[in-house]
Amino acid sequence: MNGTRNDVITGSAATVCRNFAGVPFTHKLTGAGRDRVAGAIDSVLGSDPGLRRIRLDETAGYIPAALCERGIITKSCAADEKTAVVYISPDEREAVTPFDGAHVRIRAFAPGLDCAGALERALSTAQELENRIPAAFDPEYGYLFSDPAALGTGVTAEVSLHLGSLAYRGRLAETAAAFSKLGLSLKPLDPSRGDSLCLLSDPLGAGISEEKVCSNLTAFALQLADLERRTAAELKNDKKFLSRAAESLGRLETSTELTYAEMTRLLGVMRVAVIAGVSDAGLDGIDRLLEEYSPAVMSASVGYRLDRHTRDVARAAAAARYFRGRDND
Amino acid sequence: MICQMCGKNEADTRIKTIVNGDMTQLELCSACAARAGYESLFSGTLFGRMMSELSPFAALSDMTDGVLRCETCGMTEDELLSTGRAGCPDCYTTFRARLDPLIKKLRGAAGYEGRVPGTDVKQEAAEDERLISLRERLARAIEEEDYETAALLRDEMRGLSGEDMA
Ligand SMILES: [Zn+2]
Ligand SMILES: [Zn+2]
Numbered sequence: 001m002n003g004t005r006n007d008v009i010t011g012s013a014a015t016v017c018r019n020f021a022g023v024p025f026t027h028k029l030t031g032a033g034r035d036r037v038a039g040a041i042d043s044v045l046g047s048d049p050g051l052r053r054i055r056l057d058e059t060a061g062y063i064p065a066a067l068c069e070r071g072i073i074t075k076s077c078a079a080d081e082k083t084a085v086v087y088i089s090p091d092e093r094e095a096v097t098p099f100d101g102a103h104v105r106i107r108a109f110a111p112g113l114d115c116a117g118a119l120e121r122a123l124s125t126a127q128e129l130e131n132r133i134p135a136a137f138d139p140e141y142g143y144l145f146s147d148p149a150a151l152g153t154g155v156t157a158e159v160s161l162h163l164g165s166l167a168y169r170g171r172l173a174e175t176a177a178a179f180s181k182l183g184l185s186l187k188p189l190d191p192s193r194g195d196s197l198c199l200l201s202d203p204l205g206a207g208i209s210e211e212k213v214c215s216n217l218t219a220f221a222l223q224l225a226d227l228e229r230r231t232a233a234e235l236k237n238d239k240k241f242l243s244r245a246a247e248s249l250g251r252l253e254t255s256t257e258l259t260y261a262e263m264t265r266l267l268g269v270m271r272v273a274v275i276a277g278v279s280d281a282g283l284d285g286i287d288r289l290l291e292e293y294s295p296a297v298m299s300a301s302v303g304y305r306l307d308r309h310t311r312d313v314a315r316a317a318a319a320a321r322y323f324r325g326r327d328n329d
Numbered sequence: 330m331i332c333q334m335c336g337k338n339e340a341d342t343r344i345k346t347i348v349n350g351d352m353t354q355l356e357l358c359s360a361c362a363a364r365a366g367y368e369s370l371f372s373g374t375l376f377g378r379m380m381s382e383l384s385p386f387a388a389l390s391d392m393t394d395g396v397l398r399c400e401t402c403g404m405t406e407d408e409l410l411s412t413g414r415a416g417c418p419d420c421y422t423t424f425r426a427r428l429d430p431l432i433k434k435l436r437g438a439a440g441y442e443g444r445v446p447g448t449d450v451k452q453e454a455a456e457d458e459r460l461i462s463l464r465e466r467l468a469r470a471i472e473e474e475d476y477e478t479a480a481l482l483r484d485e486m487r488g489l490s491g492e493d494m495a
Binding site: 022139 | 436
């Protein structure tokens with residue numbers, strides 16, 4: 001939808017949580033009650049051609065980890081042995097996880113800045129469920145959840161952004177504090193991948209409408225992206241940063257082993273260098289390396305569990321191929 | 330104290346309930362309390378009728394121990410207040426009097442403006458789009474001082490947004 005600022009904004013997501021009427025919430029739901037709810041969900045989603053049913057307990061261990069790494073399911077869902085089934089669309093842009101906080105958690109993704117697109121996709125699956133299983137709803141409070149503070153639309157919108165320049169300048173904490181005053185949360189997407197890939201979200205839409213949640217978040221994400229771009233532009237003449245970028249490029253071209261954390265850090269610097277206009281390394285290629293060489297995705301794509309050393313060597317080789325190849329262009 | 334239900338026997342059981350949004354107590358004799366406990370509150374017993382007349386939020390509670398309890402999940406008020414989490418959707422009805430001020434405090438006085446179950450997502454999106462285009466045409470009509478068209482567009486918008494436009 002919004003092709004601008006895709007150098008900073010990497011993707012959007014919307015999550016819709018729902019509980020069913022007359023059924024105890026997940027933390028109070030056990031045994032037969034839980035099985036009944038699981039069966040009801042499956043009777044609706046199991047026949048949806050747009051979703052594939054995956055039994056996590058029957059897949060290899062790296063699959064839940066890979067799904068979790070890509071943000072498709074939550075960590076708690078991947079770790080919970082009782083969460084046996086998830087429903088995932090073939091394009092992996094939508095996932096439904098039963099008993100993940102609420103009775104169902106529907107998550108949809110869209111590339112770039114498109115909260116509304118992600119929201120529409122998640123809501124239409126919520127509607128499909130609602131038409132067959134009455135949702136827990138109160139006209140005055142909205143959709144009902146065990147936490148009284150969460151009553152409302154059950155919708156959370158998120159935008160993920162690369163904020164490498166703000167991270168480099170040490171300005172993420174103050175930026176997060178400013179957004180928190182607006183009721184928005186800004187935090188690292190996954191601390192193990194460094195602090196520059198961040199998630200801006202509206203954790204508590206409360207009473208306001210789904211559309212407003214999306215349009216507010218979109219407006220703030222654009223502001224944040226502009227702030228990141230301005231900060232990157234300042235780095236263009238920053239000698240310390242320029243030497244750091246040169247050093248990072250050197251390491252990427254010559255390392256024989258790279259851990260994912262190290263590679264993420266180096267690629268993060270290169271990303272900022274591209275946005276600042278001091279490198280032509282290509283954002284698509286950098287992002288592809290970031291995506292394809294994460295530990296779980298690597299294991300999943302190869303189809304068996306690679307040991308750590310093998311992964312580090314393969315990662316370094318891929319980075320060297322990419323960056324040396326560009327030098328020769 | 331005389332039983333508030335039969336008005337004859339000595340009351341020895343105290344039952345907490347929510348009447349018109351306030352926590353109140355009923356003093357009953359053991360025979361009436363037992364009857365109330367064994368029979369469904371809304372199944373046509375005198376007590377059931379009395380409760381449903383008194384309040385739309387009459388306690389759907391286990392009456393035997395005098396503690397207000399959610400019938401669907403068994404949660405008690407004490408448990409609710411100590412954990413801060415409801416046990417099931419029906420807790421919001423059973424404990425409404427206690428929860429309502431808390432919820433209003435959390436989110437402010439504004440009511441719920443999100444979607445309600447049964448709204449068609451795709452149709453809603455299409456109507457939103459139509460509304461936006463109508464709004465643009467209305468602005469243009471007003472700018473061009475074409476009030477006849479403006480009035481027609483406004484009627485059309487009213488129809489779409491459910492009469493509540495200013
Ligand atoms: Zn009596
Ligand atoms: Zn309950």
